[in-house]
Amino acid sequence: MPYNKLAELPDSVKDHLPKHAQEIYKEAYNHAWEQYADPDKRRGDASREEVAHKVAWSAVKNKYEHKDERWVRKSA
Template sequence: MPYDKKSELPDSVSDNLPSHAQEIFKEAYNSAWDEYKDPKDRDGNDSREEVAFKVAWSAVKQKYHKNDNGNWVKK
């Protein structure tokens, strides 16, 4: 299901990503949720939610990376 606010994001996202990265995640997730609603648009047997999570994390990784301390920081 799409997320209306950053406060609705799962703990795995909100506990690890900075605010801006959370916004990127939320927007990418919601976009992918809409784009891949039809199962024939998805690769393999991934659920709509799995695909949206993959897309969202990929979007975050375009702008952020984990530093040596394991913290997500802007590239």
């Protein structure tokens, strides 16, 4: 189910990612939720929710990296 607010994100996201990364996660998740509604667009037997979470984490990892126990923005 899509997220309307950052407060609705899973604890694994809210408790570890900075606000900007949470925003990236939310937008990517919501977009993937819509994009992969049709099971034929997903690989294997992954659920719509699983795919959306994978896409969201991938989007975060494009801009942030896990360093010294925290998520920090990647250098340009």
